Amino acid sequence: MRQNKDSYDVVVVGSGAGALASAIAAHAQGLSVLVVEKSDRYGGTSAVSGGGVWIPCNHQIAALGGEDNRADALTYLKSSTRGMVAEAKLEAYVDNAASMLRWFEEHTHVRFRSLPLYADYYQALPGSRPGYRTMDPEAFDAAELGEEFFNMREPSPGTLVGGRLAMTAADAHRMVSKEKGWMKLLGGLMARYWLDIAWRRRTRRDRRLALGNALIGRLRRTMLDRNIPLWLNTALVDLVERDGRISGLVIEHKGQRQTLTARRGVILGAGGFERNQALRERFLPNPTQSGWTAAPPTNTGDALLAGLKLGAATDLTDHAWWAPTMHVPGEEKQRALFMERALPGCVMVNGQGRRFVNEAAPYTDIVYAMYDDHARTGRSVPAWLVFDARFRSCYPIGPLLPGMVQPDFRVPEHWWGTMIHRATTLDALAEQIGVDAAGLADTVARMNGYAERGEDLEFGKGGNAFDRYYGDPDIKPNPCLAPILKAPFYAVRVDAGDIGTKGGLLTDEYARVLREDGSAIVGLYAIGNTAASVMGPTYPGAGSTLGPAMTFGYIAAHHLAAQQ
Ligand code: FAD
Numbered sequence: 001m002r003q004n005k006d007s008y009d010v011v012v013v014g015s016g017a018g019a020l021a022s023a024i025a026a027h028a029q030g031l032s033v034l035v036v037e038k039s040d041r042y043g044g045t046s047a048v049s050g051g052g053v054w055i056p057c058n059h060q061i062a063a064l065g066g067e068d069n070r071a072d073a074l075t076y077l078k079s080s081t082r083g084m085v086a087e088a089k090l091e092a093y094v095d096n097a098a099s100m101l102r103w104f105e106e107h108t109h110v111r112f113r114s115l116p117l118y119a120d121y122y123q124a125l126p127g128s129r130p131g132y133r134t135m136d137p138e139a140f141d142a143a144e145l146g147e148e149f150f151n152m153r154e155p156s157p158g159t160l161v162g163g164r165l166a167m168t169a170a171d172a173h174r175m176v177s178k179e180k181g182w183m184k185l186l187g188g189l190m191a192r193y194w195l196d197i198a199w200r201r202r203t204r205r206d207r208r209l210a211l212g213n214a215l216i217g218r219l220r221r222t223m224l225d226r227n228i229p230l231w232l233n234t235a236l237v238d239l240v241e242r243d244g245r246i247s248g249l250v251i252e253h254k255g256q257r258q259t260l261t262a263r264r265g266v267i268l269g270a271g272g273f274e275r276n277q278a279l280r281e282r283f284l285p286n287p288t289q290s291g292w293t294a295a296p297p298t299n300t301g302d303a304l305l306a307g308l309k310l311g312a313a314t315d316l317t318d319h320a321w322w323a324p325t326m327h328v329p330g331e332e333k334q335r336a337l338f339m340e341r342a343l344p345g346c347v348m349v350n351g352q353g354r355r356f357v358n359e360a361a362p363y364t365d366i367v368y369a370m371y372d373d374h375a376r377t378g379r380s381v382p383a384w385l386v387f388d389a390r391f392r393s394c395y396p397i398g399p400l401l402p403g404m405v406q407p408d409f410r411v412p413e414h415w416w417g418t419m420i421h422r423a424t425t426l427d428a429l430a431e432q433i434g435v436d437a438a439g440l441a442d443t444v445a446r447m448n449g450y451a452e453r454g455e456d457l458e459f460g461k462g463g464n465a466f467d468r469y470y471g472d473p474d475i476k477p478n479p480c481l482a483p484i485l486k487a488p489f490y491a492v493r494v495d496a497g498d499i500g501t502k503g504g505l506l507t508d509e510y511a512r513v514l515r516e517d518g519s520a521i522v523g524l525y526a527i528g529n530t531a532a533s534v535m536g537p538t539y540p541g542a543g544s545t546l547g548p549a550m551t552f553g554y555i556a557a558h559h560l561a562a563q564q
Helices: 017-028 044-048 070-080 087-107 142-151 168-177 182-195 197-202 213-227 275-282 301-307 365-379 389-394 426-433 437-453 465-469 547-561
Strands: 007-013 033-037 113-114 133-135 234-242 245-253 258-267 320-326 346-349 383-387 421-423 489-500 511-513 521-524
Touching: 007 017, 007 245, 007 547, 017 033, 017 044, 017 087, 017 213, 017 258, 017 547, 033 234, 044 213, 070 087, 087 547, 133 168, 133 213, 142 213, 168 182, 234 301, 258 301, 258 547, 301 521, 320 365, 346 437, 365 489, 383 426, 383 437, 389 489, 421 426, 426 437, 426 489, 521 547
Parallel strands: 007 033, 007 258, 245 521, 258 521
Antiparallel strands: 113 133, 234 245, 245 258, 320 489, 346 383, 383 489, 421 489, 511 521
């Protein structure tokens, strides 16, 4: 919906969760706001994501029987960010995240639920918690969005059961770990989906939105209530600087350029440079491919480039929200392997057939380990996830449902040899995927020994609460370790992918973009993956990208409102 208006207090670029949150917060401060989105769909990576936010000291913790405090949250962040992030920014995050969330819950449609068992990723670091800080968006009824629902980016197929049914993170955990009642839950979700015949006639998409779609749906509904305009197919091309401040921007819509005035300023929330191969090669470790990302195609670093043109400083551009990803033929983006690796009975190996990492480690750390090992062996990018018939039968892998539900004869023919490899012996599998057979045999023998013992003597898989979150509780003594014995054997290629880049424009504790000399570019703010992350090089807990995106969006909105 386009209005012929070219002057606003604030223009927000991009329509991910941080961008929409900042637009709503600025509007609530009495400012006139426009959101411009380059794609023909709103929501960005945020819409296809898990939608989780990592909110230390959130208001639900105490009610759920947990405990958190500012000092521990800061201690944890300081150690996990390894001195690479300004203290003022860490403090701004810890001091504002919980109040941001509370404000949204009280004044908008946004609702989250704290996950008591979703452990911080670095359990050994001081100040970590075994749960509660990660929060899952509550499911949302797509019908609340009216026709605007169809303009939202669709969820990742990887987050849908059978490519159709939406599930919250809590549902997913119950199903994967086969908690009591999981079958009833699945049956209920299926019945709700298939019996909703009136909705089925309109679309195959699930009416019950979950994860990133629920979060974006809730934010978008709030924008509709407030009449905040959102222009699709409208790209930032350049920023306009006048009298020493950012006073607007040049946009392009259907080939036409237009200058918009932003009296208070511009908030850049246009994602990272995941899909810009030249920027990836310039900043990230090599080899790297834009095709390995799980982010949508429109995140090409436009806002980063616009900031660089103005002399903005950057930071962390050699880092990403790394995640091992797999290719599914015909899909637009790769699928992140979040859960599969932690399950018992699989092993991740390099071309020598050797392990180089705890398979259950945080996804970011898996890819750091891939690059580290690649620097030594030249054979870890790509790596391979190898498993046996028992694993295949019991657990999902990428788009494959467990073999007991989707046996091999139901796997599309063109996936064999492209997405998944299978052989009757480990040696034959090794040959098929170009991995050293003796190395693989030795690795599997060792892993089988660790499974019997219940302890991974090399990498400690399953040795902490985070690893075990996606383990199989029926497997004892270690829910992340089981032998790899039963033919046929399978392998999936693992790419050094990401769920977003995390380096970008350097910002201060108010989300203002800084120059190399540390001075702020007046009127210019950056959030989400357009900005260098407050989380430094690591991933402290699930929701570490969206929590800060929304929090610094909220901070930026308040800062803008306080300016003349
Ligand atoms: P985006 O959400 O990608 O939004 C950027 C938007 O800007 C896009 O819509 C893009 O089209 C638009 N844009 C780009 N260029 C321009 C331009 N020139 N003009 C106008 N618009 C432009 N993170 C979490 O914290 N919690 C999770 O649970 C989680 N789960 C994930 C699961 C998956 C499968 C994936 C892929 C990611 C997940 N992430 C998660 C990561 C998270 O989704 C991203 O890091 C986050 O969404 C980035 O937000 P953003 O606002 O920076 O960018």
